[in-house]
Amino acid sequence: MSPVGKSSYDVIVVGAGPAGATLGYELATKGINVLILEKERLPRYKACAGGVTVKTARLLDFDIGDVAQRVVTGVRVSYKGSKRFARDYGQPLVYMVMRDEFDQCLVQRAREAGAELVDNQEVLSVVPGDADVEVSTAAETFAAQVVAGADGANSIVATSIGLAEDREMGVALQAEVRVPSSTLRQWESLLGLELGHIRGGYGWVFPKRDHLSVGVGGPLCQAKKLKDAYKSVLIAEGLAGFASARPRSHFLPVLKNRGAIQRGRVLLLGDAAGLVDPLTGEGIYYAVKSGQLAASVIGECFASNATDLRPYQDAVARDILPELRAARALTRLFTWSTGSYVSAIESYDRLWRASCRLLRGETSYISLKRRLGKLQFVFDLLSR
Ligand SMILES: Cc1cc2nc3c(=O)[nH]c(=O)nc-3n(C[C@H](O)[C@H](O)[C@H](O)COP(=O)(O)OP(=O)(O)OC[C@H]3O[C@@H](n4cnc5c(N)ncnc54)[C@H](O)[C@@H]3O)c2cc1C
Structure with missing residues (x-):
């Protein structure tokens, strides 16, 4: 009592x-x-990029349409501000919310x-x-x-x-950036991934109804480099000249x-x-x-x-x-070989489609790991 x-x-x-x-x-x-x-x-x-994956929406017992400001079906990837390609899956991957x-x-x-x-x-x-x-x-x-x-x-x-x-803490920094409608139209149903600006992490451009959410995140050991990485992402995406709210940082535990x-x-x-x-x-x-x-x-x-x-x-x-745990193993692989990952996702349709199926909750890291057969022990070692 x-x-x-x-x-x-x-x-x-x-x-x-x-x-x-x-x-x-x-x-x-x-x-x-x-x-x-x-x-x-x-x-x-x-402070959040507001990406609600289709996988998440499937957990909810209501239609997310009322609060989704955009529906993303594809990704634009760039590496160290230069290598750029866009791929579209043709089906919803992530809903963009505030x-x-x-x-x-x-x-x-x-x-x-x-x-x-x-x-x-x-x-x-x-x-x-x-x-x-x-x-x-x-x-x-x-x-x-x-x-x-x-x-x-x-x-x-x-x-x-x-x-x-x-x-263990990760850390991320993000701001809402006001852009003209001509810039906004370039994103439409794409989200942007900016790789290579921060070790073990990434930058993003997530389009909302009337602005872009731009940010960068990575492991805590990179915290001091976060502001510079954020500026690099803005420059790489041609967004440095636009007004934005003060970037806010937050932990990712x-x-x-x-x-x-x-x-x-x-x-x-x-x-x-x-x-x-x-x-x-x-x-x-x-x-x-x-x-x-x-x-x-x-x-x-x-x-x-x-x-x-x-x-x-x-x-x-x-x-x-x-x-x-499987994601932890992939994070280590990604940190060591970010450039190779970018090339692979550009060249190998199967990898691109598997990544999309992950976002849609139609496969899991564990299912992908099982496909490695006898090599699964590498995953287990990396996830420690
Ligand atoms: C910059 C950034 C971008 C991100 N982007 C994405 C993304 O695109 N997609 C995604 O899935 N995840 C993203 N995340 C992660 C996501 O934001 C969190 O994982 C998610 O918000 C966790 O939800 P939660 O309910 O556990 O905690 P929170 O959403 O943090 O909610 C906690 C609540 O508790 C309240 N609170 C705190 N302390 C107290 C207290 N002492 N008393 C009473 N109330 C308290 C807070 O005010 C808050 O409302 C991002 C995180 C960051 C930092």
Whole structure:
């Protein structure tokens, strides 16, 4: 039981990004009493390229068309600002969204399903006890049977349960760049990949309805080079002269092998859990997926009066971590041979088509790895 005077819930979700909003929606749909606490006033800007892959859209039970500002069917690739080619797949690969709109859509659905939302209140502490978990903001203390940390890369929930160290950090920098419609038309249904400006990472141009989202990301050891790399991307794409908002940087956390994402009554989702593809930086898919897995485990716990949330760690280990480990191996190959990768994707139709099928969720890194037969051990070595 919760102490008298504290608002009490079955579940408190900290953070209303894609992970938290998905979990809130799924739990409320099951009739579970859930509160979502969000530090920003919603809707809020989020530094993100806003690429929602077809793979991600397939997880959602609503049509993403309302918030998709563009549908990307092809990619324009350049290497060190020179080698350029474009390939079109002829079918949707990535939907381009602005995160304030996309996230608000997910939050709205959670509220309609019955989740309670308190925004503009930062969670300052999370204290697990024997019977429940206390969650405090500056204004109030709440209590719940289960707390889910969906509070992003700098998760206070992960820190509170001693799991924040289980992440390796990537870092990315991005700005929204206003361009004339003649420039915008050049992108239409293409996204741009700028390779070779930063070791182990890449730059991007993601077209939105009325502007371009331009950014660059890579491993934390490259953080000091990020601003220069960003300028190189702008110059290479002929965008240096256009007005842009101040570039914003943000971490991209990747769970270490054997890292934990659950302790007692508290579990972690999305970026808070380090569920980001180290090769592409894609995190929205894993945020939504982990929200769905957590909802299923929490639902089963409440249905059977159990409190053991370890099946959540097991579900993530089964459904998500093998992909992220394979992506880690590919990241190492990509870092050593970026130029060869660019040539290969230009020349080998099978590689291009496999990459598109990955974005569409029609194949996986693990399926591609299996095709290596006896050479799979190389992948395993590289993913350590
Ligand atoms: C520059 C950049 C570009 C990216 N581009 C893409 C892309 O194109 N496609 C893609 O799939 N992924 C992309 N990502 C990754 C993606 O943004 C994240 O993986 C995704 O947002 C994770 O969702 P989440 O719900 O776990 O966390 P978030 O979206 O970060 O949401 C966390 C929420 O918690 C709130 N919060 C934080 N602390 C507290 C607190 N103490 N109390 C209450 N609330 C709190 C935050 O305000 C936020 O609303 C990009 C990342 C960066 C940095």
